[in-house]
Amino acid sequence: MNAGMDGNPRADGPAGFGRPEASRENTAIETAALTKRYRRATALTDCTVIVPQGRISALVGPNGAGKSTLLRLLTGLASPTSGSALVLGGTPRQDPGFLADIGYLAQDVPLYRRLSADDHIRAGGYLNQRWDAAAARVRLRELAIPLDRAVGTLSGGQRAQVGLSLALAKRPRLLLLDEPVAALDPLARRHFLSTLTTATADAEDGLTVVLSSRLIADLERVCDHLILLAESRVQLCGDIDELLAEHTVLVGPRKDTTALERTHTVVLSTKTARQTTLVIRRGAPLIDPAYQAEDISLEELVLAYMGAAAPAAYAHLSTVGDEQ
Amino acid sequence: MISFRVDGRSGVPPYLQLVQQVRQALRMGVLDVGDQLPTVREVVAEVAVNPNTVLKAYRDLEREGLVEARAGQGTFVRRRPAGPPPTTHSRLGRSLARWVLEARGEGLDDEAIESLLKVTLRSADPAVSDFDEGIA
Numbered sequence: 001m002n003a004g005m006d007g008n009p010r011a012d013g014p015a016g017f018g019r020p021e022a023s024r025e026n027t028a029i030e031t032a033a034l035t036k037r038y039r040r041a042t043a044l045t046d047c048t049v050i051v052p053q054g055r056i057s058a059l060v061g062p063n064g065a066g067k068s069t070l071l072r073l074l075t076g077l078a079s080p081t082s083g084s085a086l087v088l089g090g091t092p093r094q095d096p097g098f099l100a101d102i103g104y105l106a107q108d109v110p111l112y113r114r115l116s117a118d119d120h121i122r123a124g125g126y127l128n129q130r131w132d133a134a135a136a137r138v139r140l141r142e143l144a145i146p147l148d149r150a151v152g153t154l155s156g157g158q159r160a161q162v163g164l165s166l167a168l169a170k171r172p173r174l175l176l177l178d179e180p181v182a183a184l185d186p187l188a189r190r191h192f193l194s195t196l197t198t199a200t201a202d203a204e205d206g207l208t209v210v211l212s213s214r215l216i217a218d219l220e221r222v223c224d225h226l227i228l229l230a231e232s233r234v235q236l237c238g239d240i241d242e243l244l245a246e247h248t249v250l251v252g253p254r255k256d257t258t259a260l261e262r263t264h265t266v267v268l269s270t271k272t273a274r275q276t277t278l279v280i281r282r283g284a285p286l287i288d289p290a291y292q293a294e295d296i297s298l299e300e301l302v303l304a305y306m307g308a309a310a311p312a313a314y315a316h317l318s319t320v321g322d323e324q
Numbered sequence: 325m326i327s328f329r330v331d332g333r334s335g336v337p338p339y340l341q342l343v344q345q346v347r348q349a350l351r352m353g354v355l356d357v358g359d360q361l362p363t364v365r366e367v368v369a370e371v372a373v374n375p376n377t378v379l380k381a382y383r384d385l386e387r388e389g390l391v392e393a394r395a396g397q398g399t400f401v402r403r404r405p406a407g408p409p410p411t412t413h414s415r416l417g418r419s420l421a422r423w424v425l426e427a428r429g430e431g432l433d434d435e436a437i438e439s440l441l442k443v444t445l446r447s448a449d450p451a452v453s454d455f456d457e458g459i460a
Contacts, residue, residue, distance in 0.1 A: 056374050193372040201365045201375040217332035224374045241337060241380075297335035 113152030157188025
């Protein structure tokens with residue numbers, strides 16, 4: 001079990017949030033001790049997460065943390081060594097019944113380079129029971145993306161939009177996107193995310209999204225739920241606003257933190273000769289007045305947990321003073 | 325109608341940025357009673373934020389009594405936040421602008437001006453501040 005893990009993100013948060021499907025907080029994804037071992041390495045260890053329906057969840061972590069493995073397990077493209085997953089109420093498997101409600105966009109946006117966007121849209125119509133070809137064409141036309149040119153001749157941003165439009169044409173209830181914006185320039189990234197959030201707003205039956213990325217600033221604006229993986233394990237999982245509210249940055253004189261640790265969980269502690277900077281998960285509202293308490297940003301929170309999971313890899317991010 | 329901005333790096337949660345921008349627009353008179361706020365879909369398409377973020381911001385404003393949701397129509401301004409009218413804001417803004425000009429004339433850069441402002445705001449009574457001691 002993981003010390004930093006939040007296995008059970010709230011039940012009563014945004015009740016009456018506007019959209020009925022959001023207030024019910026049914027789960028779209030629920031995994032229990034999901035583990036994937038390959039011959040040499042363990043890609044995912046004891047992964048227990050819950051993603052409520054209607055959320056856009058950020059799947060964050062350094063390279064090799066297990067993000068792609070988790071997404072592949074959720075689609076049934078890979079099968080777990082142990083543990084279980086429930087996705088939209090079903091066990092992930094590669095069959096049309098299960099996959100009908102799931103859109104998946106792999107890391108490199110796999111498209112047939114010589115075929116046009118329109119070829120892809122037509123092919124999708126043959127392969128899927130439910131297929132909104134008209135909506136895909138409208139979306140791409142709005143973005144001024146040529147439907148009749150080989151997708152190999154399009155820009156990276158345009159190809160990503162074609163991939164997203166195809167995934168959305170299924171009218172999925174769950175969309176799994178593996179680093180879709182990593183290779184895009186800022187403007188193409190913004191357009192991609194705008195297409196994504198608009199699709200979420202438009203989805204009448206509710207759409208849940210899991211979006212893996214390393215670009216935290218993008219995620220902060222788009223996502224309302226976080227899954228943080230590091231060293232193949234879940235470090236954090238829950239509602240982003242709640243996670244931010246539960247954590248605090250403390251800056252104060254260098255002093256013993258034993259008393260503080262009795263009440264709060266210290267996620268990361270950085271000490272210089274004179275100063276202590278702590279990222280804590282509060283166990284109680286009251287805090288030692290010797291410290292100045294500051295709100296934490298999503299980036300600081302993510303870095304703190306990544307640093308705590310792999311101290312050696314992130315040592316250069318902080319100036320750790322001599323222990324005197 | 326106002327248009328929103330969301331800064332992903334500001335450290336302020338996106339929903340709060342939206343709330344603050346509506347309050348600011350109301351104080352400055354950019355938005356007035358009866359005006360409609362952009363729909364969730366419009367905001368989402370414009371600034372690429374989560375629809376739940378916009379809903380949360382609008383709900384906060386509704387709880388404050390500043391806006392009201394009308395079924396099937398959208399969200400409308402109900403009243404302005406407490407405080408002086410927009411004319412006072414623009415008058416104070418103009419005198420602040422004169423002060424900033426003077427400060428720049430004395431060679432202060434923006435960072436120095438901002439920290440001076442912060443220190444002044446934090447001191448219990450700005451009229452009897454520590455500045456005579458030569459701290460600044």
